[in-house]
Amino acid sequence: xxxxxxxxxxxxxxxxxxxxxxxxxxxxxxxxxxxxxxxxxxxxxxxxxxxxxxxxxxxxxxxxxxxxxxxxxxxxxxxxxxxxxxxxxxxxxxxxxxxxxxxxxxxxxxxxxxxxxxxxxxxxxxxxxxxxxxxxxxxxxxxxxxxxxxxxxxxxxxxxxxxxxxxxxxxxxxxxxxxxxxxxxxxxxxxxxxxxxxx
Amino acid sequence: xxxxxxxxxxxxxxxxxxxxxxxxxxxxxxxxxxxxxxxxxxxxxxxxxxxxxxxxxxxxxxxxxxxxxxxxxxxxxxxxxxxxxxxxxxxxxxxxxxxxxxx
Amino acid sequence: xxxxxxxxxxxxxxxxxxxxxxxxxxxxxxxxxxxxxxxxxxxxxxxxxxxxxxxxxxxxxxxxxxxxxxxxxxxxxxxxxxxxxxxxxxxxxxxxxxxxxxxxxxxxxxxxxxxxxxxxxxxxxxxxxxxxxxxxxxxxxxxxxxxxxxxxxxxxxxxxxxxxxxxxxxxxxxxxxxxxxxxxxxxxxxxxxxxxxxxxxxxxxxxxxxxxxxxxxxxxxxxxxxxxxxxxxxxxxxxxxxxxxxxxxxxxxxxxxxxxxxxxxxxxxxxxxxxxxxxxxxxxxxxxxxxxxxxxxxxxxxxxxxxxxxxxxxxxxxxxxxxxxxxxxxxxxxxxxxxxxxxxxxxxxxxxxxxxxxxxxxxxxxxxxxxxxxxxxxxxxxxxxxxxxxxxxxxxxxxxxxxxxxxxxxxxxxxxxxxxxxxxxxxxxxxxxxxxxxxxxxxxxxxxxxxxxxxxxxxxxxxxxxxxxxxxxxxxxxxxxxxxxxxxxxxxxxxxxxxxxxxxxxxxxxxxxxxxxxxxxxxxxxxxxxxxxxxxxxxxxxxxxxxxxxxxxxxxxxxxxxxxxxxxxxxxxxxxxxxxxxxxxxxxxxxxxxxxxxxxxxxxxxxxxxxxxxxxxxxxxxxxxxxxxxxxxxxxxxxxxxxxxxxxxxxxxxxxxxxxxxxxxxx
Numbered sequence: 001x002x003x004x005x006x007x008x009x010x011x012x013x014x015x016x017x018x019x020x021x022x023x024x025x026x027x028x029x030x031x032x033x034x035x036x037x038x039x040x041x042x043x044x045x046x047x048x049x050x051x052x053x054x055x056x057x058x059x060x061x062x063x064x065x066x067x068x069x070x071x072x073x074x075x076x077x078x079x080x081x082x083x084x085x086x087x088x089x090x091x092x093x094x095x096x097x098x099x100x101x102x103x104x105x106x107x108x109x110x111x112x113x114x115x116x117x118x119x120x121x122x123x124x125x126x127x128x129x130x131x132x133x134x135x136x137x138x139x140x141x142x143x144x145x146x147x148x149x150x151x152x153x154x155x156x157x158x159x160x161x162x163x164x165x166x167x168x169x170x171x172x173x174x175x176x177x178x179x180x181x182x183x184x185x186x187x188x189x190x191x192x193x194x195x196x197x198x199x
Numbered sequence: 200x201x202x203x204x205x206x207x208x209x210x211x212x213x214x215x216x217x218x219x220x221x222x223x224x225x226x227x228x229x230x231x232x233x234x235x236x237x238x239x240x241x242x243x244x245x246x247x248x249x250x251x252x253x254x255x256x257x258x259x260x261x262x263x264x265x266x267x268x269x270x271x272x273x274x275x276x277x278x279x280x281x282x283x284x285x286x287x288x289x290x291x292x293x294x295x296x297x298x299x300x301x302x
Numbered sequence: 303x304x305x306x307x308x309x310x311x312x313x314x315x316x317x318x319x320x321x322x323x324x325x326x327x328x329x330x331x332x333x334x335x336x337x338x339x340x341x342x343x344x345x346x347x348x349x350x351x352x353x354x355x356x357x358x359x360x361x362x363x364x365x366x367x368x369x370x371x372x373x374x375x376x377x378x379x380x381x382x383x384x385x386x387x388x389x390x391x392x393x394x395x396x397x398x399x400x401x402x403x404x405x406x407x408x409x410x411x412x413x414x415x416x417x418x419x420x421x422x423x424x425x426x427x428x429x430x431x432x433x434x435x436x437x438x439x440x441x442x443x444x445x446x447x448x449x450x451x452x453x454x455x456x457x458x459x460x461x462x463x464x465x466x467x468x469x470x471x472x473x474x475x476x477x478x479x480x481x482x483x484x485x486x487x488x489x490x491x492x493x494x495x496x497x498x499x500x501x502x503x504x505x506x507x508x509x510x511x512x513x514x515x516x517x518x519x520x521x522x523x524x525x526x527x528x529x530x531x532x533x534x535x536x537x538x539x540x541x542x543x544x545x546x547x548x549x550x551x552x553x554x555x556x557x558x559x560x561x562x563x564x565x566x567x568x569x570x571x572x573x574x575x576x577x578x579x580x581x582x583x584x585x586x587x588x589x590x591x592x593x594x595x596x597x598x599x600x601x602x603x604x605x606x607x608x609x610x611x612x613x614x615x616x617x618x619x620x621x622x623x624x625x626x627x628x629x630x631x632x633x634x635x636x637x638x639x640x641x642x643x644x645x646x647x648x649x650x651x652x653x654x655x656x657x658x659x660x661x662x663x664x665x666x667x668x669x670x671x672x673x674x675x676x677x678x679x680x681x682x683x684x685x686x687x688x689x690x691x692x693x694x695x696x697x698x699x700x701x702x703x704x705x706x707x708x709x710x711x712x713x714x715x716x717x718x719x720x721x722x723x724x725x726x727x728x729x730x731x732x733x734x735x736x737x738x739x740x741x742x743x744x745x746x747x748x749x750x751x752x753x754x755x756x757x758x759x760x761x762x763x764x765x766x767x768x769x770x771x772x773x774x775x776x777x778x779x780x781x782x783x784x785x786x787x788x789x790x791x792x793x794x795x796x797x798x799x800x801x802x803x804x805x806x807x808x809x810x811x812x813x814x815x816x817x818x819x820x821x822x823x824x825x826x827x828x829x830x831x832x833x834x835x836x837x838x839x840x841x842x843x844x845x846x847x848x849x850x851x852x853x854x855x856x857x858x859x860x861x862x863x864x865x866x867x868x869x870x871x872x873x874x875x876x877x878x879x880x881x882x883x884x885x886x887x888x889x890x891x892x893x894x895x896x897x898x899x900x901x902x903x904x905x906x907x908x909x910x911x912x913x914x915x916x917x918x919x920x921x922x923x924x925x926x927x928x929x930x931x932x933x934x935x936x937x938x939x940x941x942x943x944x945x946x947x948x949x950x951x952x953x954x955x956x957x958x959x960x961x962x963x964x965x966x967x968x969x
């Protein structure tokens with residue numbers, strides 16, 4: 001079954017509809033992340049927001065980035081954050097526990113930031129910008145990655161390794177039992193060890 | 200609309216503002232980290248948008264977005280580890296209880 | 303540069319390595335002794351003295367060889383031996399070397415310092431045998447010997463000053479040796495502080511010398527300063543000023559009026575220390591300094607008059623105080639002041655050789671008397687009050703006999719040592735036109751005999767006033783203490799005759815003539831034959847007569863041999879002279895005067911300055927500090943320590959910058 005060329009009744013292009021739906025999902029999810037009282041729900045809405053963004057990447061002709069978004073953000077980071085939430089056992093609480101007393105100022109700053117960005121974006125004539133989306137081929141990205149960006153690529157791998165080691169070190173318990181540690185009743189110098197029951 | 204750079208950039212700006220608000224307003228350290236992730240995603244969106252609409256940047260935009268993701272993953276790892284370590288000491292995830300930077 | 307080089311101005315013919323080694327060993331041996339005793343002395347326990355005494359005996363041997371070479375062989379000529387060890391401060395025009403000089407004057411000083419020092423070390427073996435801090439004591443004694451030898455060997459003013467301060471430090475350490483005793487700690491502090499007063503003058507004198515002639519080397523200073531005066535480069539008052547400043551230092555170290563107050567209190571130290579430092583050696587440093595600077599003082603006769611006046615006044619004042627003191631060591635301390643006053647009087651009248659002669663003999667007999675008093679104190683179990691002694695003659699016979707020799711010597715009874723030196727001082731002052739010095743000196747000679755035999759009588763003769771509990775345990779001191787006493791007694795008996803006879807032409811005069819003849823010529827004192835059957839014989843008879851009279855007076859009141867003491871007669875005399883007695887007993891109220899002048903009056907001035915300091919100076923400083931602190935405290939409120947406050951600040955800043963940018967761009 002072939003879809004009509006435009007969205008029925010509205011007359012929009014399908015792309016525009018999908019864009020709007022995805023944008024709404026992403027912004028709504030984002031708002032729920034920052035406004036929700038239950039932090040676990042915040043985390044789940046963050047996954048929604050990330051997923052919508054992955055869709056937008058597809059609209060932008062970057063399917064590789066979309067795939068990475070799903071893998072890294074949804075698959076890795078979101079899960080990591082959800083684990084951290086579970087570990088710190090945060091529960092939903094009254095708004096004074098959720099929100100800082102300076103939240104009104106934060107809201108003001110955020111609105112101001114949004115207004116400025118919108119104004120700037122609208123009134124700026126982006127030089128060299130095409131009128132439509134140019135899809136970036138995966139082969140092109142791959143070529144760039146292993147030629148121009150090979151050093152950055154390797155540096156990122158080192159960074160990730162450092163992050164793994166640092167994360168392990170920071171989160172490790174100080175009093176974790178050392179398997180090589182001796183028993184508590186260690187005899188001190190000059191005193192004979194207590195006779196042991198050799199059964 | 201889906202073929203206009205401005206739309207994507209405005210979308211990115213809105214998401215960034217939402218993240219900013221979350222970072223400034225939430226008391227929970229993990230919520231703040233999530234807000235940071237939102238802001239990073241907003242930036243990523245704008246980068247990919249530029250890459251898609253500017254022919255001379257074809258490929259570069261997507262690549263930089265990939266690098267940002269890698270760095271974000273590292274940041275999330277270390278950031279969450281720090282939050283867990285502090286939580287273990289202070290027994291609270293609420294950031295405004297951590298005031299040792301004051302002295 | 304090589305480590306050992308002869309000073310360029312030394313006598314022709316290089317200084318032999320042996321002589322250099324001898325001079326250096328004098329310094330190095332006691333220093334090694336000090337270091338080793340300080341490091342391991344504690345572990346040696348009762349034998350802590352071994353290293354120290356061995357070091358000093360070796361030092362004594364080296365000193366005697368050097369003395370022999372200098373005085374008897376004359377190996378170094380009139381200029382003496384000069385050893386340059388090290389260029390200490392080569393700072394442009396200001397150069398000071400570590401250089402040692404040995405001439406006849408130094409050699410005579412070496413005789414006293416090394417001999418008395420060695421005997422005191424040996425004596426201390428017995429005296430300090432039961433003190434748990436003996437290793438500390440011997441370490442300090444070695445350090446003192448090092449400092450004192452450095453003082454007499456120094457060949458420039460700065461090195462002399464360093465040694466001067468070092469002996470002061472040792473004096474401080476040893477006076478306060480029993481630092482748990484409050485009076486000892488206070489006495490040590492007093493000695494140190496009073497000496498500082500004199501040292502200010504000494505320091506200024508050294509600075510004045512350097513700014514005038516640009517060198518501190520003895521030989522150059524003594525040549526250049528008189529030249530500068532002769533050519534008119536400096537005024538006469540300049541010379542007098544330098545001499546008086548140097549004399550101020552000498553007054554402090556040798557405890558001359560009005561800086562004498564520290565010496566009697568310094569008797570809080572162990573008795574060997576009193577004998578060595580506060581009788582025989584260190585207190586003579588002032589006399590040595592003036593004698594060493596004789597070419598300068600000869601150019602400033604006005605300063606010499608001051609020296610003579612201060613000296614003879616100290617002599618009579620101290621003698622009058624010695625009349626009434628009951629602490630045996632304090633009597634001896636005032637006696638030391640009095641005798642030092644004699645020496646300064648002699649220096650002041652220009653009789654340099656008799657002054658050094660008296661220094662030498664006094665070193666022996668006063669060292670003897672102090673060590674003897676230590677033996678007495680030892681015998682009666684640390685009792686120093688003569689009212690609680692008496693009748694000890696038979697019990698401690700050796701001490702008694704040796705102290706009797708010392709007393710006769712200091713009283714000036716022929717043919718003991720004190721007779722020769724004291725008579726020379728008195729005769730010279732009369733012949734050189736200082737009749738007032740002679741007259742007061744004669745009175746002091748009378749007083750000396752009296753107070754010394756008062757001491758002897760109260761201690762050794764008459765009925766015993768010793769604590770009945772101690773009485774049965776009185777004993778003669780061990781051999782290590784009596785042997786030095788006997789040696790010193792022999793020395794006190796013969797050294798005057800050996801060195802000072804025939805009168806004014808003895809061996810000592812031959813030795814010291816080269817050092818002082820320049821000064822004597824400048825002063826116009828040279829020449830004049832000795833007339834035994836003229837003026838000199840008369841003066842000799844007078845001074846001997848008063849000395850004998852003094853002794854007889856003491857004998858009449860306090861007993862000797864078969865004569866019983868006459869306490870009633872003493873009491874009657876005391877009653878008749880009540881105000882004078884109180885004045886003497888109160889030590890002329892010098893401590894009270896100082897208290898009024900410096901503690902009360904000075905305290906008021908200091909408190910006024912303190913008020914100014916606290917309220918005006920500190921007020922300004924604190925005001926600035928408070929301003930800074932309060933503004934900082936205000937600004938600190940911004941630093942909440944909450945990350946999100948900071949983040950809000952960042953966001954606000956970002957907004958402001960962005961808005962500002964927009965405004966600028968869109969205009």
